[in-house]
Amino acid sequence: xxxxxxxxxxxxxxxxxxxxxxxxxxxxxxxxxxxxxxxxxxxxxxxxxxxxxxxxxxxxxxxxxxxxxxxxxxxxxxxxxxxxxxxxxxxxxxxxxxxxxxxxxxxxxxxxxxxxxxxxxxxxxxxxxxxxxxxxxxxxxxxxxxxxxxxxxxxxxxxxxxxxxxxxxx
Amino acid sequence: xxxxxxxxxxxxxxxxxxxxxxxxxxxxxxxxxxxxxxxxxxxxxxxxxxxxxxxxxxxxxxxxxxxxxxxxxxxxxxxxxxxxxxxxxxxxxxxxxxxxxxxxxxxxxxxxxxxxxxxxxxxxxxxxxxxxxxxxxxxxxxxxxxxxxxxxxxxxxxxxxxxxxxxxxxxxxxxxxxxxxxxxxxxxxxxxxxxxxxxxxxxxxxxxxxxxxxxxxxxxxxxxxxxxxxxxxxxxxxxxxxxxxxxxxxxxxxxxxxxxxxxxxxxxxxxxxxxxxxxxxxxxxxxxxxxxxxxxxxxxxxxxxxxxxxxxxxxxxxxxxxxxxxxxxxxxxxxxxxxxxxxxxxxxxxxxxxxxxxxxxxxxxxxxxxxxxxxxxxxxxxxxxxxxxxxxxxxxxxxxxxxxxxxxxxxxxxxxxx
Numbered sequence: 001x002x003x004x005x006x007x008x009x010x011x012x013x014x015x016x017x018x019x020x021x022x023x024x025x026x027x028x029x030x031x032x033x034x035x036x037x038x039x040x041x042x043x044x045x046x047x048x049x050x051x052x053x054x055x056x057x058x059x060x061x062x063x064x065x066x067x068x069x070x071x072x073x074x075x076x077x078x079x080x081x082x083x084x085x086x087x088x089x090x091x092x093x094x095x096x097x098x099x100x101x102x103x104x105x106x107x108x109x110x111x112x113x114x115x116x117x118x119x120x121x122x123x124x125x126x127x128x129x130x131x132x133x134x135x136x137x138x139x140x141x142x143x144x145x146x147x148x149x150x151x152x153x154x155x156x157x158x159x160x161x162x163x164x165x166x167x168x169x170x
Numbered sequence: 171x172x173x174x175x176x177x178x179x180x181x182x183x184x185x186x187x188x189x190x191x192x193x194x195x196x197x198x199x200x201x202x203x204x205x206x207x208x209x210x211x212x213x214x215x216x217x218x219x220x221x222x223x224x225x226x227x228x229x230x231x232x233x234x235x236x237x238x239x240x241x242x243x244x245x246x247x248x249x250x251x252x253x254x255x256x257x258x259x260x261x262x263x264x265x266x267x268x269x270x271x272x273x274x275x276x277x278x279x280x281x282x283x284x285x286x287x288x289x290x291x292x293x294x295x296x297x298x299x300x301x302x303x304x305x306x307x308x309x310x311x312x313x314x315x316x317x318x319x320x321x322x323x324x325x326x327x328x329x330x331x332x333x334x335x336x337x338x339x340x341x342x343x344x345x346x347x348x349x350x351x352x353x354x355x356x357x358x359x360x361x362x363x364x365x366x367x368x369x370x371x372x373x374x375x376x377x378x379x380x381x382x383x384x385x386x387x388x389x390x391x392x393x394x395x396x397x398x399x400x401x402x403x404x405x406x407x408x409x410x411x412x413x414x415x416x417x418x419x420x421x422x423x424x425x426x427x428x429x430x431x432x433x434x435x436x437x438x439x440x441x442x443x444x445x446x447x448x449x450x451x452x453x454x455x456x457x458x459x460x461x462x463x464x465x466x467x468x469x470x471x472x473x474x475x476x477x478x479x480x481x482x483x484x485x486x487x488x489x490x491x492x493x494x495x496x497x498x499x500x501x502x503x504x505x506x507x508x509x510x511x512x513x514x515x516x517x518x519x520x521x522x523x524x525x526x527x528x529x530x531x532x533x534x535x536x537x538x539x540x541x542x543x544x545x546x547x548x549x550x551x552x553x554x555x556x557x558x559x560x561x562x563x564x565x566x567x568x569x570x571x572x573x574x575x576x577x578x579x580x581x582x583x584x585x586x587x588x
Contacts, residue, residue, distance in 0.1 A: 028557070
């Protein structure tokens with residue numbers, strides 16, 4: 001299993017609005033008719049931004065406001081975003097089950113206060129997940145994310161919970 | 171320094187003398203609840219780690235969410251769960267015809283005991299904390315890891331304590347206390363916390379009301395888990411559903427809470443939560459008169475026998491308003507049979523209601539779907555935009571009595587006035 005990158009560089013795609021629920025990321029009718037990841041990815045965010053899947057490019061970094069991923073535990077939400085090719089999600093704050101699911105599937109959730117209003121779509125972001133430092137070259141600014149516990153960093157570094165457990169027993 | 175009940179359960183399950191909020195612990199899982207939407211993601215994750223589940227006796231497999239199967243995906247995933255259950259010799263298997271909404275079936279079939287760690291692939295799993303266990307919802311991949319190892323990692327949450335004092339009036343039940351508390355605390359103020367309910371009002375509540383309280387409050391507050399310390403009522407209830415032994419834990423007098431709240435609910439009116447969030451709770455008198463198209467009485471929040479009886483009290487000898495569709499759903503086959511024996515289903519049918527079999531279908535918006543501009547009064551715990559159908563439909567949350575009264579009047583109505 002490949003080690004997940006802990007130094008991430010990508011372009012910003014912003015999602016506007018606070019309190020975006022997992023039901024907004026993938027709606028219930030969609031998630032109750034398919035488990036195919038490509039199918040789910042096609043429907044990501046369609047209820048709040050029908051253009052979202054066209055705008056998203058493989059390798060992008062999603063940047064969101066407060067309480068991103070609030071609501072039900074649907075793993076389909078972070079799975080669809082990962083399938084679309086996002087390397088990480090940076091948000092002011094997260095719904096906690098969503099946060100946990102992101103860690104467990106190997107999609108780094110980075111909690112960073114105050115960054116949302118200062119970045120623009122297509123900005124380059126450089127994230128060092130271990131130190132929590134986010135650099136925005138365009139405005140020559142660095143932001144410090146809320147530190148992740150070492151254990152969680154370990155899971156992310158190994159590509160998610162299953163990879164972590166696989167490697168632990170080898 | 172003492173520990174709260176949640177901290178004690180996590181300490182015990184992780185083999186530690188003491189844990190503090192913020193600690194990451196690996197805990198042994200006592201009960202894992204598996205549902206039919208899990209297999210597509212859970213089984214591949216599981217099979218990367220193991221051939222056999224860690225302990226079939228600790229897994230409960232229930233076919234319930236979308237029954238009867240509403241589409242091919244639903245039918246296929248149910249089939250996958252049945253096959254996996256058989257392959258792994260999981261004897262705690264409850265299929266449709268015997269099951270109910272998972273959180274009801276888990277309690278009724280005696281799979282929930284105090285002081286244990288229970289994980290389920292559903293975000294309403296914290297409901298089970300009403301019996302004094304640590305119960306949380308987890309994702310599919312994580313459940314795959316649990317099935318293989320029997321363990322899971324948790325960050326110990328901070329606890330908050332909510333005290334409720336006073337006798338509740340007639341037609342005011344656990345649901346109303348949940349909505350009222352949400353209105354006071356807010357939807358995001360206690361994100362990720364362990365919410366512990368104490369106080370004389372809680373002690374007086376029936377088990378049905380306690381389950382409804384934890385179901386509504388924990389979910390609406392986006393908390394990690396909800397919990398009520400076990401008492402004589404809990405023990406008496408448990409003896410009626412299980413022979414298994416259990417221990418009871420309680421919060422130490424010197425344990426620390428991140429926040430404490432104290433509410434006098436003796437004057438509480440029936441509550442209604444306006445869309446689009448459960449924390450928009452108001453006394454019913456402030457929202458009376460809003461026209462209603464559909465009323466739903468059921469779900470893991472309020473589909474128990476207490477809820478059926480309350481609705482039947484209002485609906486007996488009455489008719490559903492000509493412009494309203496009323497759906498009533500006992501939350502399990504057991505409750506369905508009991509409501510049938512007590513003559514409650516006859517009351518509902520004679521009033522003009524549709525009586526549905528137990529499932530989550532209405533709450534998740536794949537059955538009894540709302541059209542554009544329609545308004546539903548519902549006893550569920552979620553009223554987010556588009557939850558039950560068209561994005562421009564509206565859901566008001568209320569207790570079964572308020573819902574039944576609204577079905578009769580064709581508008582949101584105080585049950586004390588019908």
